[in-house]
Amino acid sequence: MLNFSFYNPTNIVFGEGQLQELDNLVPKDAKVLITYGGGSAKKTGLLDRVNAELAKSGRTVVEFGGIPANPKFEVLMDAIKIVRDEQIDFILAVGGGSVIDGTKFIALAAPAKAYEGREKELMHFGFTPVPVDSAVPFGTVLTLPATGSEMNNGAVISDGEDKLPVFSTHTFPKFSILDPKITFTLPKTQVANGVVDTFIHTIEQYLTYPVEGRFQDRTAEGILQTLIEIGETTVNEPENYDARANLVWCSTMALNGLIGAGVPQDWTTHMIGHELTALTGLDHAKTLAVMQLANWKVRRTEKREKLIQYAERVWDIREGDDDARIDQAIAKTEEFFNCIGMATRLSDYEIGPDIVDRVVAGLEKHGMTKLSERGDVTPEISRKMLETAL
Numbered sequence: 001m002l003n004f005s006f007y008n009p010t011n012i013v014f015g016e017g018q019l020q021e022l023d024n025l026v027p028k029d030a031k032v033l034i035t036y037g038g039g040s041a042k043k044t045g046l047l048d049r050v051n052a053e054l055a056k057s058g059r060t061v062v063e064f065g066g067i068p069a070n071p072k073f074e075v076l077m078d079a080i081k082i083v084r085d086e087q088i089d090f091i092l093a094v095g096g097g098s099v100i101d102g103t104k105f106i107a108l109a110a111p112a113k114a115y116e117g118r119e120k121e122l123m124h125f126g127f128t129p130v131p132v133d134s135a136v137p138f139g140t141v142l143t144l145p146a147t148g149s150e151m152n153n154g155a156v157i158s159d160g161e162d163k164l165p166v167f168s169t170h171t172f173p174k175f176s177i178l179d180p181k182i183t184f185t186l187p188k189t190q191v192a193n194g195v196v197d198t199f200i201h202t203i204e205q206y207l208t209y210p211v212e213g214r215f216q217d218r219t220a221e222g223i224l225q226t227l228i229e230i231g232e233t234t235v236n237e238p239e240n241y242d243a244r245a246n247l248v249w250c251s252t253m254a255l256n257g258l259i260g261a262g263v264p265q266d267w268t269t270h271m272i273g274h275e276l277t278a279l280t281g282l283d284h285a286k287t288l289a290v291m292q293l294a295n296w297k298v299r300r301t302e303k304r305e306k307l308i309q310y311a312e313r314v315w316d317i318r319e320g321d322d323d324a325r326i327d328q329a330i331a332k333t334e335e336f337f338n339c340i341g342m343a344t345r346l347s348d349y350e351i352g353p354d355i356v357d358r359v360v361a362g363l364e365k366h367g368m369t370k371l372s373e374r375g376d377v378t379p380e381i382s383r384k385m386l387e388t389a390l
């Protein structure tokens, strides 16, 4: 097992009816900014329920709606101004990954005096923590199980054709309320996105090369098998509480640092996926389903041992030689994605060969030239993956 440091301070408050804990979780004397997205939280009545909980202790509340999917720097700047002008001292994100990620950026940029007027620079530290001393404390009410943003300190922020990761030691949510019922209003396609994003987060930290991380491997395999068990049900039966509760908990646990501690991590699929979203607007998870299969096809030699382990332990494939097992495991994964309505080729989204050069140029521009668990995925190998995915 590799050395690691594991730190996660987020308080998870899970289950039906837990919204009523808001009054205990948000400081009573706080001036609160509620952040939300394009309107679903308003339409479903969730925003009213959140306001009612905060009003119990007479808090002053300001609202900021309109954070779009793939949160945009310019929109977030409007909220940063509000936090400064209104002297907000607690932010409550009500939404999915985009609202929570956007809120993390608002929380760290608003008090960063040294970056006032040049906040965009905060987007360009990559996987190095942004050098700020503090952030406005914030909590979340999760509405879409997918990204794990509710229990990690990462964000992905967009600015034109740049879609970039931002990390800070100060951007763990103070708490996250995870009520599976709040996610019942999601359209099927977003639930399928959630299943696939969670699946690929697990794969990025599991399917690399063996390092005797037995706990991490078994836990990752448990998440993958749970997703396979509940995937179709939670997409097709939106109000099946138990299936959805398992998706919610899997997505939080897949990217809160636990399964990735002490093991190599890949993230090639994500980095290529982010470029695809920035250039085409395709949903995050949809880029992943396409690129993960291509990643395995191109790097099956480098990932051979783990692909064999994945075939046997996750899919119970025990017949045939190693190559046949790997082929079957890749085919089974594709079948699973397809059965929850997820396409697995770029051409399914009418994205043609001209995307390849543009994505490769984006990877080069953003310094994503040594990707994967071994740092051996050069732009040329990314190109091969994209060509395989067409």
Ligand code: NZQ
Residues within 6 Å of the ligand: 036, 037, 038, 039, 040, 041, 044, 067, 068, 069, 070, 071, 095, 096, 097, 098, 099, 101, 143, 144, 145, 146, 147, 148, 149, 152, 154, 155, 156, 182, 183, 184, 185, 186, 187, 190, 193, 197, 255, 270, 284
């Ligand atoms: O904007 P509204 O109107 O609220 O609608 C949203 C949005 O259109 C809708 N929605 C959310 N909850 C709903 C709902 N509709 C009905 N009922 C509900 N309960 O769903 C749409 C998608 O929402 P979004 O937040 O964009 O989806 P997701 O949670 O998949 O987040 C995707 C973003 O997270 C980033 C992605 O790159 C992308 O920008 N990621 C963040 C990560 C992190 N912070 O750790 C890791 C991930 O790998 C990912 O990169």
Ligand code: ZN
Residues within 6 Å of the ligand: 147, 197, 201, 270, 284
């Ligand atoms: Zn993801």
